Amino acid sequence: MSALSALENALENRWEALWRRLSGREPAEIVDALRRECDSHAVVCRAGRVMVPNAYDVELAGPVHEELTRRGGRVGQALVDRLARHAARHGYEWAGPLAVHVSRSSEVPNGRFRVASSVMPHVSAAGFRRAGD
Incomplete structure (x- = not known):
């Protein structure tokens, strides 16, 4: 295992432990759902x-969402990072940012x-809202 892979695994384990502590949910479920999507x-x-x-839009039940936003929200970015690594491993190209x-x-x-999920050109997390919201 390379040093980079070991570092990546350590960071993922730390992220998963933080997620479990904050939300009581396994992040693997959400990350797996994003990968499947x-x-x-x-x-x-x-x-x-x-x-x-x-x-990608991840809708959370109220209590889980409140817990994550109360403690500061880098959750979206962490999910972006995990999904980006998945896409890189598969050689996928994004339809936009x-x-x-x-x-x-x-x-x-x-x-x-x-x-x-949807295809949206020039999208940012701050400006992304599902239709009908």
Whole structure:
């Protein structure tokens, strides 16, 4: 294992421990859902070029969202980092700048989440909102 891989694993373990402490949820569930969303919307444009959506919305149940925002919110950026590493491992290209927007939703069952993606040009996490919000 290279030093870079060991450092990456250590950082991921630390992130997961922090997430569990803050939200009581396994981050692997949300990260896995983001990865599945990315993979399921991958489009092969030509040999060696696979495009994926660049805007992801993670809706959290109220109590989980409140806990994360109360302690300072770098959650979206942490999820962006994890998703970016996943895409790099698979050779995916983003349809535009990558953003993960984390929001509160009363439509998500308590303790659960929902993940959706779309293609949005020139998107930033601050400006990304799902249609209808």
